[in-house]
Each structure stands twice: as structure tokens, then as C-alpha cells.
Amino acid sequence: MSITTPIPRVDAQEKAAGAAAYIADFDYATALTARFYRSDFPRGRITGRYIPELPSGYYWVDHTDVPGKNAVVLIKDDLPAFAEEEIRYRGQIIGILCGPDPLEVDRLLREVAIEYEPIEPAPTLDDGISCKGGAMHGEDNVFARLALDRGDVDTAFAGATKIVEGTYETGFQEQLYMEPQGLVSWFEGGTVVVHGSMQCPYYVKHSVEVVMGDAARTRIKAAVIGGGFGGKEDYPEIMGAPLSVAALKVGRAEPGRPLRMIFDRTEDMAFTSKRHPSRTKIRTAHDEDGTIRGIESEVTLDGGAYETYSLIVLMRAIFHSTGAYHIPNAKIRGRAVATTTVPSGAFRGFGAPQSLFSIEMHMQKCARTFGVEPLAYRRRFFQKKGDRTVTGGLLRDEVILDRLLVRLDEMSGYGEKQKRYAAEAAERRNASVVDAGSGAHRARGQGGALWRGIGISVFNHGAGFTGDGEQRIIKGKAAVHKRADDVVEIRCATTDMGQGPKTTFRKVVGAVLDIVPEEVVFVEPDTDICPDSGPTVASRTMMVVGFLLQEAAKELKATWTPGEEQTVTRAYEMPPGMAWDQNALDGDAYAAFGWGVNACEVEVDPVTYEVRVVHAWGVYDVGKAIDERVVNGQIQGGMSQALGYGAIEKLHVDETGTFLQRTMADYIIPTALDFPRTGADTIDNPYTYGPFGAKGMGEMVHDGGHMAYAAAVEQAIGAACPRIPLVPEVIMEIRNDET
């Protein structure tokens, strides 16, 4: 049986039956209800606090209770665990109120009052750049500024016969995991415990350690997770650090008394981190025939009110700024800017979906400018083995884009449809010119045929932490542990948020040890038991942690002693030959890349500008699929999430920076009727340092759908679509601007 052959998901039955215990299901009978008190104003300085008199058994907790440092450590530690004086966004955490009766906690929260001096908010990227209301970060509101220079851009532009310019924009995106954020915390016997829904137990541990100082040792346990998508990478720290402080305060009075904090969906949607919005200006220098001589790209990310993860999101954004293309001369600039919105954070793709959108839509524009079919144009610049990336890294593995595209065309009929729909569009243009001439009003609104289009996208995704982060920052360790009864346990900090490692790690370890996967035990991540294999992020789970487990299992197999307890731990080592200079951002930004090609076919309704996605296809190089069904599940979900990002998931802020779409009725994610099942396939291209050849793929599947969609809409409406979400309102504006 091939490793790719699917097996039943080990957690499928308990989840389908409702038996899986999510954090809200735990019977912490004596738990106090804990709720955040959040600022109800967007920006200002706190001058006074009124806390109502609390009945016995109720607690108010704020920055004065923090024994260690009042900061949430998230790469940067600029976000306070509890606000002291400064408020930078509506919803910033000021305190925690907890007690036995949820209704009483609810009532008391409404009695808390904060006096403050308001400061003018800066809700948009432009407001942030212009430091509206004064700078809130440094002198210019710029959290991070990065630069990449490759080759000689000035000469490339000086010798160009044509320059193509464009500006591309992407919006916020909400993760909308099914299970809202939830944690339970208690303090007993000198240890503060945090148990709950999280992607990264050790990240939570580090952040809790910082607020605790010497006051407590820490233990973090992950419960079953109902979806993450990056939304449970950073937020459990933002939530867990202050909650653990409250648990310490309560636990000193009532040892072991748990605090239970389960978010309401509206609180979750209004105040947890979203994907960074982006604006990217691209200029490319061309020869007569369209050949790209050089590129200048300027990426600006909306970081929200605190820096948190913006630096590393920006890194991934600029490292993906030339997409799957070899452009020898490049000048890339990136910055992340402060605004008075919820701090932007982690979301599947982590900067790559933004910059890949920009480069792909720019390739569309170049193809139009030079009158070349969009895929044929892109093909001229595909990266290949031996090329240097935009960071100067060496592509050591075969690039199989051509094979992926052959398969995509077989499945989608892209080549034929592209020609046919282009002809239809040309016919429509001619017809509407005739109509305009005769004064008749037939171009719009009279029913008529749907406008059809097909679009394509080509992309790659660097798997694992950026640069030498795996070695320098994460230092991941994973273990296989054989009990005396010869049952093998997997011990790592990787969480299964639905993406399947409980199943696929068992397959890897089982295959090495010749054990049925279901008989391998996956220990629920617990920092007292499991080594720190790093966070469950960055498409590193299978490629990095899975590889450590494979190697540990091999060693266990070689030293297997029946009836004896054995533990084999493996620590991450950088693959040989890989080199990275973090200061210069020079070298191999990623150990390996996954590659993908997507196509999307649409029909636009000329009456309402509503778009129907008729078909979507994706073909990927994931190295080797460890489980075909798991990989397919990622492809289906990733495509729907990317199409939602491109088509319908509008998330705007008001004049203060508060999100306008805070409910599931208003923030629109796709239903089963909105997008079709994706036609999906993978082609093997095994990677030496991945288990059985597997590479990262969990984020790549969110990298291409939105561009293929926008490209298809461009063909259907005959106009450029440089910003997403491309909702009917935006399509109408684009059409009106054209006519």
C-alpha cells in the first residue's frame, strides 16, 4: 500500500458523532465565567477607571495584577496584555471580569466605565501612512521596512522600451473557524495551566511565561480544535496571557479554581486578528517583445494597531513578490503600517496570498499590454531548477510547472475555453459599440447572455519558516516514545485543527515501523509531556515535524528492544547546502517550495454583476501526498477559502477602524452552493528532506484561487480587476469606469 493511499481519518468518527471534546465541552463545573472588558472607543488615553463594587466571588483583573511583564510576546512584544494608558483600537483589552454567574458578569461588565482623552483615529492605510491623529508607532507609523535588491534595476529600466505599471489591493479576511476562541486557565500548586483551542502550545507558553515572571511555572494543553487557519496561531496568546494573570489572581484566593473564557461569535469576529490588507505598486521594464527586464515592487501592509506579527508577514510577502517567475533585476520594498484597527495577524498563507495576487494580476496586465495570451506570456518567465530566487536562493529541485499545466489543461480545457471566451468578449465589445452608435440601450440590463471568462494562476509557496528560522528561532524537536508494552506514541506540539496530522503522522511513523497507523498513539499536545516541535503554522507540519518523526522512527526501528521503554527525539537540522543571511535577507528563504496552478471559470450576470464560479481546478506539486484524501481536503477547503477571499468576503472598517461586518449574516463566506467542487490533482516530485518526499502544502492551496477568479472576471467583463474582494459592487464600479 502506497503512503498516498487514504486511510480513514482517526478523528473523523468522533467529530462526526459529536463526541470529540472541544474546550467548551469540558466539564469545569466550578469554573468562573471570565470575560474581557474592552475599550469602547478607538483611540485615546485612559484618565480614569470606574469599577463597580464586586459581589463576593467576583474579580476584576487588569495591568496592575501582572506579576511579570505586561506584554503579549508575538515576535514583537509591543501589544500590552492589558492596556495601561494608551488605547489604539476599539476593543483593546483593558481588564477581565470573572465570577460564578455569567449573567452577573455580563451585568457588571456593563457598569465598568473608562474616562479617557480621545485621539483622532487612523482607520485606513492612507490614514496610517499620513499619521492621522499623530504617529502611534515611532515617528512615522511604520512597524517594519524591508528591502530586497537583485541585479541592476536602474539599467534594466533605463534600457526598457516599455514600462508597465499597476497598483493592486487586497482586503481583510476573517478566518471564521467553526469553533470560536476558547481557553480555560487555573493556578494550583505553583503552576498556571492554560487549556484550550490553539495551534501553538509553546507560543502560548512563552507568552504566559512573560506575564508570569517568577510567579508561576506554566503548563499548556491543547484541546481538540475546531479550525484555525492562522486565527489560533496568535490569538490564544493575546487571550491567554491576560487570562493566565486572572487565573493567578483567582487561584491565590481559591486554589485550582478554573476560569473559563469562551468567545461569543460576535466578539470573535469583531476583535480577533485578520489577514493583513495590502496595497502593492508594481513597475516592470520590458523589451519590445514583452520580455521582463526588471521589476520594482512596493508592498504596503496594514498592520493594525500593534506590530505583533507584521514583520514576518511582510517578509513572506516580499519573498513571494515575484511569484513563480525568474526576473533577474528586482528592487522590492516592503513596509507594514500602523492603523487603529485590530492588530492584523496570522492567516493561512501569511503574506503570500497578497503578494502573489499582485504579481499575478500584474502578469495579466503585461499580457494584455503585449497582446499575448495570459498563460503563454507567463510561461516565458517560469523559474526552473538552478535559477536564483528573488532572495538569491538556489532552486535545487526540479520545477515541474509544465507538467502541472498539461494536467490542468486536460482537466479544465483552459486553452480552448480561453480562446472561445476571448472571442465572445470581442463580439460583445463590437456589439456594444454598434449600440452606442445607434443610441439604443442594450448593452446592459436587458437580460441577455451571461458574460463568460476563464482565468489561470501560477504560484509557489515557500514551505516552513522563513530563512533560517527553523534553526535559529524554532529549534524544533519531536519524539517517538515506545512504552514498555511496545505501543508507540508520537510526542510533539503539533495540533490537529482539522488538517489531519493525527492521521498523517501516524501513517508516517507506522509506515517506518511497520505498525498499523491506528495503533500508533498521538499524544494530545501538552508542554509537560511533549517536546517543542514548533508551532502548527507555515506549512511546516508534515515537511518539518513529519520529517523529524520519520527520522526518529527510523532510529527507533534500528534500536527497537521489545518490552523496554524507549524515547527517540530528533532535533531540526538545516538541510545541507542551505544558506541564509538574516540581516541581508539573502540566500535560501525557504528549504523547499510547493508549486501550484489553478484555473477558474466564471459567468457574470450583466444585470446584477453577480459572478457564478462555474468550475475551479487546481494541480499541485506537494512533493508526495502522505494521504490523498487529506491532501484533497486541503485543496477543496483552500480553494473555497481563496475564492471567498477573491469574490465575496468583504470586510470593511468604519471611520474609527471598527469592522462593519461582525456577524455571519454580514461577513459572507461561501456556502456549498457558492463554489463548485474543485477539480484537483497532484503530481509527485519528492523532496529529499520531507517524509516520504512530502513538502508543505496547507497554505499553498489558498494561494491561487483568488487570482484565477479575478483573471476570469477580467476576461468576462473585459476590464482590469486589480483589487479584491471583487464583489458585484466593485465589478459595477469597474464597468462604469470603463464606459
Add this chain to the structure above:
Amino acid sequence: MVEVLRPGTLAEALAFRKETAALPFAGGTDVMVRERGYTGTGPRIDRPVLFLDAVGELRSITLGDFAAGAILSIGAAATLTEIVNDERVPEPLRESCRLIAAPGLRNRATMAGNICNASPAGDSIPPLYVLDARVVLAREGEVRTVPIAEFLTGPGRTTLRDDEIMIAIQVPLDGDAAGDGAASADDVSAGASDEGSAAAGGSAASNGSTTSDGKTPRTVRYYRKVGTRRANALSKLSGAGIARIDGRGVVTDFRLALGAVGPVVVRVPAAERLVAGQRASEIEPEPIVAAYTPHIRPITDQRSTAEYRSHVARNLVREFISRIQET
């Protein structure tokens, strides 16, 4: 604690309503969202609640023959699922109910609730306007019948009195005899939303019977929900229309209602009169669109923009006219 009553008879319900001015609860799918508290704290309803789901006389959908013609009476506690499943419910009303939310919600929600919630985006309301529906309001000792357009006065505002309950919606099946509403089970909507095509929500159906001179009178029914997505969506705007074309190809009746383009549903009698009497094939759409334009005054909110709503509303007028012109 909230005081609640779940009576089995209308008399009990009216007495409780009079005594307490309780909130009538017919499905509650808007109330429970609007009044929701934080997870685990229950709803925050500040007055007594009167559940209507157990009142037997409010649950039925009945056909009555009145002097003015057949009238379908839809009980205030009849669920949207029951309404959608009842073939006597005329288009485009039935289609509009079929496109509300999702099955679970339609199993609880009622049309009376949809009306009394008085949202400008209420989906069943534009079809009720074009069908000239009336609502039946009862209090102890008195029943009155009010045209739908007089009942709804603004967003969240109705002329329901504190001691009244809406007990039914009356939908005239007025008809040009055969081939209309209740009389014709084959008056099937051409709505394509089942398979989710881009024309979903846009539906029009013609039907008719051949007259003695060999020409075919037609009734064109039109419904278009422009929602935020293809299922389980709230409306950005909507349009509902009915037109009758006689055996000579002349439009004898033209009714069009637009939802969510103003504080209440828009129907413009002057515009309708412009069309009536014209030969369908000769209608110039633009003067008709122009007659609607001053009445299309939408807002920008979290779901859409005023520009989009007014632009697309005018396109819906054009689309309905083009459906009439299709032969």
C-alpha cells in the same frame, strides 16, 4: 425572568396581548438574533413574550372565495416551509420564500414575522406588494384588514397596535380565470437557483391559455433576489413583478415592487400606468426606468452600496420589461 405565554387559542392570545402588550413571537428568527445576549446569557427581551406557534387557528393556509375573487389566507403561524410546500401560494411569493435563509430557519420562520419585522429587505414583502396582499389584524372584539403598503410605514415600523396581533395574510388569487395562481398548478417558476446558475434568483414564468381567437394571453411573473451569496443570504435588494398581456399582445396589468431601495418597498403606480395599455413589443424601457428612478433611494450599509442598489434596481426594471417582451 421573561414572562411568557404559549396559548392554544386565539382568544387567550389576544387577552394576554391586551393585558401585557407582550411581544408576539411567530418563529422568532429575527427576534432571537436581534435580542441575543452574550453566549451563555440568553436573550435580552425586556417584555413578556407571546408564542403563537400553538394557536391552531393561526397555522392553516386556507382558500376562500369572496365576492372579489379567490383569496388565499396564510395563517400568521404558518412556517415558510409550509408556505413553500403549498402549491396554491402564487408566484412570485412562493419563490421569494423558498430563497429565504436555509431549511432549518424556514422550518421555524413565518411570513407574518417577516412582515412585522418590517425590514426594508424582508424577502416576502415585494411579492406581497405586487399581489396586492392585505394583512389581517385582530384584537379583542375587532378584526381589521389593511393593505400591506399601509401596514408598513418604515424600517421596523408598522401600524400594528399594542393590543393587536397579525393573524393572517390575505393574498388575492385574482385572476384572469385559468392559468393563474391557485387555479394553475403548472404555473411553475423558471428560477434556476436550485442548480445555482448565475441567473439564480431571477425567475420569470409565463403561462396562459389559448383564447377563442387563437391568441394566447400571458401572465409574466418575475422575481429576483440580489443577495450576498447564493444561499443563506440576506438581500441587498430584490424585485418582484407581475404583468398580464392579453391576446393582442397588449399589457393590461403591470406591477413591479422593489425591495431594499428605500425605507419601505417601492411600487410606483404612475410608472405602472405608463406601461399598461402598451403593446409589449413596443415598450421603450428607458422612460419606464426614468419613472422609477426618483423613487429608488437606497442607502449604503454593511451589505452593499447605495450606488449599486440604485444601479441594479434600474437594471431589474429593464430585466422585467425584457421578460415581458420575450415571446
